Every structure is written in C-alpha cells, then in structure tokens.
Amino acid sequence: MCNWNQFCAFQLQQTIILNGGSLWWQSGYSDGTIDVPESDGNAEGTFFSLPLADSFDVKTTNLSGLFSRGPNPVTKQANFEGGAMFGNNQEIILYGGLTRPTDSQATPGPRELLGLRYSKGVSTGNEVYFFNSSLPTDLTRYVTSGGQVSVPSENLAFYFGGMRGQGWGPITSDDASANTTADTLIMLNLTAVGDQKVWRNSTLPKSIMSRADAQLIWVPVSEQGVLVAIGGVKTPEYLFPSGLSSSQQEQDSQFDSNFMREIALYDIAQDRWYLQNTTGDVPPNGHASFCSTLASSSDGSSHNIYIYGGYSGQNSTSAPYDDVYILSLPSFVWIKAYNGTSRHGRSGHQCFGVLPSHMLVVGGLYKDPSFCLEGGILQTFSLNDLEFQTTYSPESVEEYRVPNVVTRQIGGTAKGKATQTAPASWGDPQLKSLFGATYTKSIATWYPYSTSVATTSSSSTTTPHSDAQEAHWIVPVTVGTVIPVAGITCTIILWVLLKRKHHLRPGQCRCSPGKRHWVHKFCPGTNQYLPGEIEGNPIEPEATRPVRTLSDMISELPAPCLPSRNSNDFSIAATPVQMYCDANLSYEAPGNDKLVELSSEAYDYPSDGAKAEDCDGKRSPLTRQ
Incomplete structure (x- = not known):
C-alpha cells in the first residue's frame, strides 16, 4: 500500500473496518527496482479489515500484510470517495460520498444504504452480516466531505456540513457536481432494532457556518455529550478538477483560518448550538482532510483533542502538515505539541484512539498519489510522550497522562486536577454549566486486544430481515463447524x-x-x-x-x-x-x-x-x- 485517502473507517470492537477512497499500490521486482504507484480502482467497493490485536514495527513489519480484504457482501458495491461510516458497538452503516462516473458497478439509489452487523452467536462468537437500509424521504445520500462522528454510548451518529449538488441531486467525482455547501446537521439513531434506522435532518442556524472537511469530535460532558466542530474549508480544491476560482480562493482565505480560532459546539441533549473563541497556539492556516482523537484526564478535569496532519485545502501541490496540535477543553487553549517534517506529512487519513495513550494513524496522501507515504501506511503516535513511535503493541495498555506542555497551560498534573477550567470569557454563560456537568453513562473499551476475543465466525443461516446479505467472511478467519x-x-x-x-x-x-x-x-x-x-x-x-x-x-x-x-x-x-x-x-x-x-x-x-x-x-x- 503506497497511499490511501478519502476512505471511510470505523473501529468495530477489536477491528477497524475500512471502505472506499483512493488506494494506490507500488510494485517491486526481484532485481530491486520498483514501479511507479498505480491504483486498482477498487471498482467493486472492497472492504478491508485491520485487526487491532496484531502488533507491528513500522520499520520491519509488512504493514500491507496487516490488512485483510473483507468482510464483503455477496453483491458487489460501487466505490465511494469522501463517504462516512457510522456505527455503534454492533453495526455500521455507510453514508454519502462520491462515485466515479466510470465505475462498472451499479450505483445505489438516492436513499439506498448498506450496513454491516455483528450478531452475537451462542457458541461461535460474532456472526457478520450485511443488510440494506434506506433513508427517509427528506434525506438523500448525495453529500460528501462532511464532518462525522459516532457516539456508541448514545447509539447516535452525526454528519456536519459537507458538500452537495444543486438541488441535492446526484454527485460524482471529477466533475465539480458537489459544488454547494450543505447547511445541515444529520443525526442517525442506531437504537432501533432491525435494518431501518431513525434519521433526522436539521438546518444549521445562521450563526454556525457550514463547511467541508471539518473534524467533528464528541466530548463526554453533561447529559449526552457535546459535539465540537474544528477546522474545515468552504470549498475544498479536490472537488473542482480545474481548480478554485479567484473568488473561491478569496472566500477560503477569509473564513478557513477562523474555523480553527472560533469553535462551533452542539449540545446533543438540548439541541442547541454555541460558538466559543480559543486562545494559545491557534493553528495559523486553514485545515482540511486532517484527523483527530480525544483523550481525557483520569479525573475528567480536562478533555484534550489531538489533531494531526491535513493541508490548506486550497492547493493540491502544497505539502501536507506533519504537526500535532492539542485543543484542551474546557479552557479552550491551543497547544502545539509536535513539530514534524514536511515529507512525513499526510492528508485524507484517519486517526483512532486505539489505546488510552496511543493514536493510530491510518492511510493518507502526500501531495499526489505518485508519492508513497514516508514511514508507511500506518503510524502510531504517543499521546503521552508526543512523538511518533516505531512499534505498536496491543497488550501495552498505558494510562493516559496529560502532557507537560498541556499542564503548563491549564495547571494540574498528569492525572488531572486542572486549575484552568474555563476560557478567558465564555461565548455563552450556558457553556459553563454544560462543561461543568459530568457524563454518567459507561463508555465501552475493547483493549487490551486479544485474538481469541476478537474472533468472529460466519453463519450458514441468513438474518431474519428479507433484504439482508450474508457476509460469508471471518475477522480474523477461524475454522469453525x-x-x-x-x-x-x-x-x-x-x-x-x-x-x-x-x-x-x-x-x-x-x-x-x-x-x-x-x-x-x-x-x-x-x-x-x-x-x-x-x-x-x-x-x-x-x-x-x-x-x-x-x-x-x-x-x-x-x-x-x-x-x-x-x-x-x-x-x-x-x-x-x-x-x-x-x-x-x-x-x-x-x-x-x-x-x-x-x-x-x-x-x-x-x-x-x-x-x-x-x-x-x-x-x-x-x-x-
């Protein structure tokens, strides 16, 4: 695997499921020479799985060999770029994204969705099934590049902004059809048993500016948590084959950097939006196609959002970022935590807090597909030591410690006890009580990862739902009955x-x-x-x-x-x-x-x-x- 961007992914128990995007490979030969990178197109919409029970060394391990193809549905699917993957602890649903006009597979209708479910077997562990679902009449799948987050403890998922076509019509890649900002927050309720879920489509208030490629992070405070929207751009250049116009570039320059300075917040329980200014080492440029993960102190006195990589979103030839920033809440202070090197940067990747103290970086792109990622398709970053590690060990569960660079700004110790628990001034007085309330529901964790626990098996029977597709795949594969x-x-x-x-x-x-x-x-x-x-x-x-x-x-x-x-x-x-x-x-x-x-x-x-x-x-x- 040379590079992989604009894919969607979700950690389903002890496995990361991946789908879609633009995946490029590089071939090598017995005489030591290598070919230029090439894409297989993934016209069949192949799913991939990355078991988190496998350790690796980025310098010596065959990183591509850690991925497996599957699980895959019986019916081949179209490949989507810039789509979303929602989920809880048992199932996932794919939403949105762009198809290529030349794809050989038939594209689904405007309201057709594909899902995957783990069903608990009595003696065989998890059985993997695909199922078909559909959207209500006031929603369509024709949207891409929105900020997305799933909240398994609430059985909810959210999609913020993104880009759509005129009149919410069909959109495809490489034709600039996704040229309009989607001023919506879409919510999916995964509580319903069965294949049909409950969706809600709400228009953003005028005070909340929509955008593409933002990161949407869920923070465990108050009754149901708070969504935090960071970064993004008004018009991402990769959706416009001929490049951005001068007016689009001017608009991006005006708004994009402000998306890092002024943060949009959404109280789930009260269905209410807020704006809050930040201070400190505010990232100086606009950020698109970056990733994020959250780590909270053991006493909950600070919630630290780590963001990594990305690029300006305006020029595809500019080198992507290789820096890590931390936004500490509720002080709303930015801290620059890591200075990287230009060649190691990437955009269009995904990050996962797979261990309390480690962030796993998957995929990405450096400038264009002709460059393979420096360091490989997988990277692991220590949230405690603030540096990239060469090894990942699923058994090494180390508790999260608030880094010194953060405690110097907010007070307290590595275990918490932050003394600065508010910004210089609240954007709204209600935010103080919102961040002062404790989130009481349990949050499932799956580490330490174990192959025996992660084992699933396929079933020879079908689900009771008439439109279900049997997965016929095992993650990881085991020989059952x-x-x-x-x-x-x-x-x-x-x-x-x-x-x-x-x-x-x-x-x-x-x-x-x-x-x-x-x-x-x-x-x-x-x-x-x-x-x-x-x-x-x-x-x-x-x-x-x-x-x-x-x-x-x-x-x-x-x-x-x-x-x-x-x-x-x-x-x-x-x-x-x-x-x-x-x-x-x-x-x-x-x-x-x-x-x-x-x-x-x-x-x-x-x-x-x-x-x-x-x-x-x-x-x-x-x-x-």
Whole structure:
C-alpha cells in the first residue's frame, strides 16, 4: 500500500473496518527496482479489515500484510470517495460520498444504504452480516466531505456540513457536481432494532457556518455529550478538477483560518448550538482532510483533542502538515505539541484512539498519489510522550497522562486536577454549566486486544430481515463447524493444490521441454521446473514463504487453473488455495486473502546466481506495497 485517502473507517470492537477512497499500490521486482504507484480502482467497493490485536514495527513489519480484504457482501458495491461510516458497538452503516462516473458497478439509489452487523452467536462468537437500509424521504445520500462522528454510548451518529449538488441531486467525482455547501446537521439513531434506522435532518442556524472537511469530535460532558466542530474549508480544491476560482480562493482565505480560532459546539441533549473563541497556539492556516482523537484526564478535569496532519485545502501541490496540535477543553487553549517534517506529512487519513495513550494513524496522501507515504501506511503516535513511535503493541495498555506542555497551560498534573477550567470569557454563560456537568453513562473499551476475543465466525443461516446479505467472511478467519461434506471436499482440493505448490513458484519460469509432474496437469501448457529440478523430481520449497495475493494483481492474471469465484463469498469452505499460471508466471492467492509484501531475499535464485526471469527475459514481479 503506497497511499490511501478519502476512505471511510470505523473501529468495530477489536477491528477497524475500512471502505472506499483512493488506494494506490507500488510494485517491486526481484532485481530491486520498483514501479511507479498505480491504483486498482477498487471498482467493486472492497472492504478491508485491520485487526487491532496484531502488533507491528513500522520499520520491519509488512504493514500491507496487516490488512485483510473483507468482510464483503455477496453483491458487489460501487466505490465511494469522501463517504462516512457510522456505527455503534454492533453495526455500521455507510453514508454519502462520491462515485466515479466510470465505475462498472451499479450505483445505489438516492436513499439506498448498506450496513454491516455483528450478531452475537451462542457458541461461535460474532456472526457478520450485511443488510440494506434506506433513508427517509427528506434525506438523500448525495453529500460528501462532511464532518462525522459516532457516539456508541448514545447509539447516535452525526454528519456536519459537507458538500452537495444543486438541488441535492446526484454527485460524482471529477466533475465539480458537489459544488454547494450543505447547511445541515444529520443525526442517525442506531437504537432501533432491525435494518431501518431513525434519521433526522436539521438546518444549521445562521450563526454556525457550514463547511467541508471539518473534524467533528464528541466530548463526554453533561447529559449526552457535546459535539465540537474544528477546522474545515468552504470549498475544498479536490472537488473542482480545474481548480478554485479567484473568488473561491478569496472566500477560503477569509473564513478557513477562523474555523480553527472560533469553535462551533452542539449540545446533543438540548439541541442547541454555541460558538466559543480559543486562545494559545491557534493553528495559523486553514485545515482540511486532517484527523483527530480525544483523550481525557483520569479525573475528567480536562478533555484534550489531538489533531494531526491535513493541508490548506486550497492547493493540491502544497505539502501536507506533519504537526500535532492539542485543543484542551474546557479552557479552550491551543497547544502545539509536535513539530514534524514536511515529507512525513499526510492528508485524507484517519486517526483512532486505539489505546488510552496511543493514536493510530491510518492511510493518507502526500501531495499526489505518485508519492508513497514516508514511514508507511500506518503510524502510531504517543499521546503521552508526543512523538511518533516505531512499534505498536496491543497488550501495552498505558494510562493516559496529560502532557507537560498541556499542564503548563491549564495547571494540574498528569492525572488531572486542572486549575484552568474555563476560557478567558465564555461565548455563552450556558457553556459553563454544560462543561461543568459530568457524563454518567459507561463508555465501552475493547483493549487490551486479544485474538481469541476478537474472533468472529460466519453463519450458514441468513438474518431474519428479507433484504439482508450474508457476509460469508471471518475477522480474523477461524475454522469453525463446517458441514462434513464440504469439509472433505475442501480437504481434497487443498491437498491437490498443496502438492502442486511444491512444484510451482511465483515469478520463476523454465521453458525447456521435459516431463511434467502430474500436478502440472492442472496448468495446461506449462513446462515449469525449479532451479536444480531434474526430470520432474522437485526441490522441496521452504517451510514458509511469503506470497503475493491474487486480488492485488487481478488485472495481470493469466487464465486460471481452477474456476475463480463469481461472488464475494469469503467463507473458509469456499476459499481453497488458488493458483494461476501460464508459461511465464505463477501466482498464489492464500485463503485468508492477506495482502503480503515480498522482498527479493524471500526467493530462491538459480545456482548460477542469476535472478529468476520470465521466458522473454523480463523481470519477475514480486511485490506490491
């Protein structure tokens, strides 16, 4: 994975589910050279999963290999950019975003939505299902780039502002159809049992200026919490292929930096908006496509909003930010916490407070897709030490400590006891009582993360809802109870294919005629021998060998040796090892569909030291990052 921006994501229990956006890959070869980044288009709207139980080192770990494709619905979906993913502790719903006019998949109607649900099984853990939902008549999915937040403890989700088309009509990417600011706050109530949810669409008051690409953060105070809208821009440049006009640039310059200085607040319980000025190290420029996470002191005397990255939103060629700022509430003081380097910056990424003291940064883009992200697709930032870490360990649960740079501004200690609990002046007297009231409901946490706890299983039965789609996927995959006949059939297929695996290796070719091992009959037209193999007597391969996935290079595959699947069915019984081969190439797609980066050291070369080549002397493709 080279870069990935404008995707949507949500932490569903111990797994981050990701979908949509613009994902770019970079291929490497056995001779050490690499290709320019390229996008696979993700025309089928593939879902990805990132288990939080997996530790990693950003310098040594195959970061792409931590992601798995799926769960995916049986019916292929269109790919959306700039959409939202709402959720609670059991399900998610996708909303909004842009489709590409050239997408091969049929786009859903203006009120059609897709959801995913974890259903608790009695003995098999979580069962994953997709379901179809719909919007009420006063709402449409034709909106993009809004500020979004989910509040699982309240079973609520919110969508603030964004961009829409004329008359709330259809919008697509690369045609400037999403050219009007959406002056709305959309609320989703996830309490309702079943597929149809309760939505509410309300117009923003005139005092609250709408925008795109803002961050919407929920703060646990008062009866149901407070929403805090930070940053954003009036007109994001990436929605206008020909660039912003002079009037749009002037408007952005006038308002965008003020979105960091004057903060919009929404009291959920009272359905009321406020404005509050901030002080301190106010970020000097407008911020778009950045990320945020919240960390509260143990005694609740301060709630600290960390923001990272982003860019001005006006010029795509400008380098993204690599700085971290903290907005401490209720003092409403900005503190600059980290000074980064320009090349490490990113925009269009997502942040998750996966541990009390750590922020996980996923994806992003540096300037344009031709640049791969420095440091990789994943980064982890210490909220305590205020620096990027090289390792992530799911078992290392360290409590949050208010950093010294914050306590110097608001008083108190690492555990709390802030002495400055109010700004220089309140924008409204009601805000004092709002932030002075304690939030009493419990907030679920899922750390420390454990593979055994995170295990889910697919079910052979469908949900009781008529429009549900069975996921047929496991996060992470485990072998549960399988119908005996299917199990026996799968075992035979796997045995045959594993036998063939001993004789075929990706990226290596021998064109000399000779006897073929019987398993080669599954690959008509090949006469492949490994280095040192004589007359069909193969050299045994290593016990473990990294592989490249079928889904990464789907456009390059030759004819399959075995029929490929025609649906996104990812049950364990339907996923035998598949080999694709012709006279030049051999690829392997593992059953868990892991995305694996390879290096030249992982391959055996001929005894004369020459690296493996295809029959025309071309380089053998090995890896995609």
